[in-house]
Amino acid sequence: MSNLHADTVAFVRDTMLPQKEPPASTVGLLGWGKKNLFTGPFNTIVTILCTAFIAYVLWMLIPWFFSPTWNATSLGECREMLTAAGKVGEHGTSGACWGVIRERWIQLLFGFYPAELYWRPILAFVLLAPALAPVLFSDKVPGKLLIFSAIYPFLFPWLLWGGTIWSPICAALGFVILYAVVKYGSEAIGQLGAIIAAVVAALVWWLFLSGYVQDGLAAVIPLAIEPVASRDFGGMMLSITIGVVAIACSLPLGIVLALGRQSDLLIVKSLCVGFIEFIRGVPLITLLFVASTLLNIFLPPGTNFDIILRVIIMATLFSAAYMAEVIRGGLAALPKGQYEGADSLGLDYWQAQRLIIMPQALKISIPGIVSTFIGLFKDTTLVSVIGLLDPLGLSNSIRADQAWNGIVWELYMFIAALFFLFCFGMSRYSMYLERKLQTGHR
Amino acid sequence: MATVTDPPKAEFRLSMLIYDTRYRSMTIQVVALIGFLLLVGFLISNTVQNLATSGKTVGFGFLTEPAGYDINQVLIEYNNQNSHLRAAFVGLLNTLLVAVLGCITATVIGVIIGVLRLSPNWLIARLTTVYVEMFRNVPVLLWIVFAMAILIETLPAPRAFRGDDPEATMKIFDTVAITNRGVYVPEPLFSRSLGDIHLFGTSSMNFDISLDLLLIIAVVVASIFGVRAIKRNADATQEKTGKRPTTWYLTLGTLVVPLLVVLVALGFHLGYPALQGFNFQGGTYLRNSLIALWLALSLYTAAFIAENVRAGILAISAGQTEAAGALGLRPNRIMRLVVLPQALRVIIPPLISQYLNLTKNSSLAIAVGYMDITGTLMGITLNQTGKELETLLLGMLIYLIISLSISALMNWYNNRVKLVER
Known part of the structure; x- marks a missing residue:
């Protein structure tokens, strides 16, 4: 077998x-x-x-949300419309009163900016996209757009505040002078001397000369658009203006502060630490009080500059201190070998920072940087406490209006939705950036 | 013939200040210091000049003058004849009150939300994500003002509670009245009270502390020590014999009996709020500005704390949980003994900065009229005395001290729980 x-x-x-x-x-x-x-x-x-x-939430919300009150002109009229539509609950009428949004949405967006000039802030913010694109999406847009990014900081205030075109051009000329002196002076008086000479020349230009040149040019060729006073700024436009400018200024300042705090130079380090800890220890609102009441005392007698500018300065200083801490975290997270490697290549301090340290440190700290940006943008609502008319400041005046007295949900939900849109967008962008820059180290 | 060149002479040239690394750092520092001093000098000289022009003097003498304004929510005795300093002190206590309340509730909500965001249940994970995104992406000031508006507009007025068939009724067995002016809750009263202890005599910082409260706190603390002693004993017995004695009734007794005895001895009873005339009398009155601020700050900060908690738990590698499971621990013990102690080390540093943020954000109280230090010292006192410089500097200094003490305290705790490395 x-x-x-x-x-x-x-x-x-x-x-x-x-x-x-x-x-x-x-x-x-x-x-x-x-x-x-x-x-x-x-x-x-x-x-x-x-x-x-x-x-339960949807059951309550949907009938409330879809209410036929779009054309109402006061809360009383809203209630009549709701009663007519049969939307009456046990506590009176139940339904949103969208009339307030229809009537005031444009005010919530632009404040008291002259209606015939709305195209200017709109154009300024639309142009923000091509100005930011080469910075944000460097791999998808041609690098030549960077020239526009350089022009934009001068175009932006001119479009918003108006006035003669010569003032932004004169301000920009200062930078041209700075660049020219550095470029052509380096050979004659050495690099360091050229930098010092350039700064002095630019300061002389800005402080003493540009005013006369500007007036002269304006008298000869009066190219100007209608000026708009700062007190007419308001609504979302004001928030975005303050937010964008403060965000753009606080990143470089934050980098400088972080480097100062990490440096070996005792005095520089203690100055930076003192500044950062002081700013981080006090609430923004006290700094805004300083901006609105105290800044005039600190500055030379007779100086009285724009309240929005003062607020922007304070917001910039505030978020620069937080930014510095975020970037310091990135610097500390880099392995020591990166610093030593840069040294062994013979790079000097600034070369090492520019080519080796900062690209990596900034990449690590992207989430923190963006959340500081988001925090700053949200904090722009605080200007309503010192009397500027951002969306929250406007909401107070709308609620004090006889016609809309008693309105709560619709108004605040609208404002909240506006802020949510921007902040959520920023946080999504930071996630995209993190994925894009991920070099697969983990 | 070889030419021998001398080493460069060590004579000092001015350019070495910039190009020689030995001197360059010195130069930079001196320049920075001079620049800083110049800036400070510039500011001070401007300030002196400006104050002289407007005829103002610098001094803190105004702090002892009568304040002349009322504060609607006070923790210690205050009337409008008290000094500005006392008003500021009342404001400071109010700031601390809302900060402490807010930190506690924000932590509780934040931890719950953070853990739920990691739940395997798809629905609850999404719901909590919506919560977090909703609160994180909208300014806290908007939440505060929104909460205040909802409290005022939707809650019944005290007069709605009147009459035989009132529109509104008190909640929880007729003990809590929720009105659009605030919430009235029962207050603890002692019929055989020990009285108060008066601190700081007649200075403007004087306040009373209830001896009853001190006694109760002392008893509770003693009970907790007792419970820990019982646990130690039980541990020792278990080590020795291998059997753990039953201690739950001892623990419960140690916690409850002394407290009950003290409460009965002091004649503890609750004082209920009751409608008298147009408003409620009796009970503890929480103004709706306090409640709106507390609610908004806790919900807002909780969203951030939830993210910190989630990050902390995710930072513990899955191997830890699996290893603990392989040792035979049950899920809740894995959480308590293995995951949480490690996660805490990751969670605590960002938690500290959230507490700091909450405390600083409490200065937004000014938007809803809650009289904290911003509302008293940097609000009404500033407006009444016109001393912008002094009030603002003093206020900022107070906030700075609060912030630095919180971070010092929490850093001390952080160092205690920190992993001791090589």
């Missing part, structure tokens, strides 16, 4: 069975639900409670 396996059993399978379908309870909607919602009795209860909660 053979010992071969084939002889002792009647049947040997020589082909693979086709794969069976997975059980119906583990695939599709059912399987997903079983895995994510009903894993055990506790989870099932939680799911049911959550569903009930969501259903």
Whole structure:
């Protein structure tokens, strides 16, 4: 009798069975639900409670949301419309009063900016996109746009505040002088001498000469657009203006402060530490009080500059201190070998920072930097406390209006939605940036 | 013939200040210091000049003058004849009150939300994500003002509680009245009270501390020490014999019995708020500015704390949980004994800065009329005395001290729980 396996059993399978379908309870909607919602009795209860909660909220919200009050001109009229539509609950009418948004949305966006000039802030903010694009999406847009990015900082205030075109041009000329003196003076008086000479020349230009040149040019060629006073600024436009300028200025300042705090120079370091800790220790609102009442005392008698500018300066200083701490975290997170490697290549301090340290440190700290930006943008609402008319400041005056006295949800939900849009957008962009710059070290 | 060149002479040239690394750092520092001193001098000279022009003098004498304004929510005795300094002190206590309340609730909510965001249950994870994104991406000032507006507009006025068939009724067995002016909750009263202890005599910082409260705190602390002693004993017995004695009734007794005895001895009872005339009398009155501020700050900060907690838990590698599971620990013990102690080290530093943020954000109280230090010292006192420089500097100094003490305290705690490395 053979010992071969084939002889002792009647049947040997020589082909693979086709794969069976997975059980119906583990695939599709059912399987997903079983895995994510009903894993055990506790989870099932939680799911049911959550569903009930969501259903309750939607049940309350949807009828409230869809209410035929778009054309109302006062809260009283809203209530009449709701009564006519049969939307009457046990506590009076129930339904949103969208008339306030229809009537005031343009004010919530632009404040008291002259209506015929709305194109200017709109153009300024639309142009922000091409100005930022070469910086934000450097791999997708041509680098030549960077020239526009350089022009934009001068175009932006001119479009918003108006006035003669010569003042931004004269301000820009200062930078041209700075650049020219450094470039052509380096050979004659050495690099350091050229830098000092350039700064002196630019300061002389800005402080003493540019005013006369500007007036002269304005008298000869009066190219000007209608000026708009700062007190007419308001609404979302004001928030974005303060936010954008302060964000743009606080990043470089924050980098300088962080480097100062990390440096070996004792005096520089203690000055930076003192500044950072002081700013981080006090609330922004006290700094805004300083901007609105105290700054005039600190500056030479007779100086009285724009309240929005003062607020921007304070917001910049405030977020620069936070930025410095975020970037310091990035600097500290770099392995020591990077610093030593830069030294061994013979790079000097600034070369090492520019080529080796900062690109990596900034990349590590992107999430922190963006959340500081978001924080700063949200903090622009604080200007309503010192009397500027940002969306929150306007909401107070709208609620004090006879026609809209008693309105709460619609107004604040609208403002909250505006802020949410910007902040959420920024946080998504930071995630995109993190993924893009990920070099796969983990 | 080889020419021997001398090493360069070590004579000092002016350019070495810039090009020689030995001197350059010195030069930079001196320049920075001179620049800083010049800036300070410039500011001070401007200030002196400006103050002289406007005929103002610098001095803190105004702090002892009568304040002349009322403060609606006070923790210590105050009337409008008290000094500005006392008003500032009342404001400071109000700041600390809302900061402490806010930190506690924000931590509780934040930890719950943070843990739930990691839940395997898809629905609750999404719901908590919506919560976090909603609160993080909208300014805190808007939440504060919004909360205040909701409290004022949607809650019933005290007169709605009047009449035989009132529109509104008190909640929780007729003990809590929620009105659009604030919430009235029962207050603890002692019929055989020990009285108060008066601190700081007649200075403007004087205040009373209830001896009853001190006694109760002392008893509770003693009970907690007792409970820990019981636990130590039980641990020792377990080490020795391998069996853990049943201690839950001892623990419960140590916690409850002394407290009950003290409460009965002091004649503890609750004073309920009751409607008298147009408003409620009795009970503890929490103004709705306090409640709105507390609510908004806690919910807002909780969203940030939730993210910190989530990051802390995610930072603990899954291997730790699996290893603990392989040792045979149950899920809740894994959380308590393995994951949380490690996660805490990651969570605490950002938690400190959230507490600091909450404390600083409490200065937004001024938007809803809660009289904290910003509202008293940097608000009404500033307006009444016209001393912008002194009040603002003093206020900033106070905030700075609060911030630095919180961070010092929390850093001390952080150092205690920190992993001791090589």
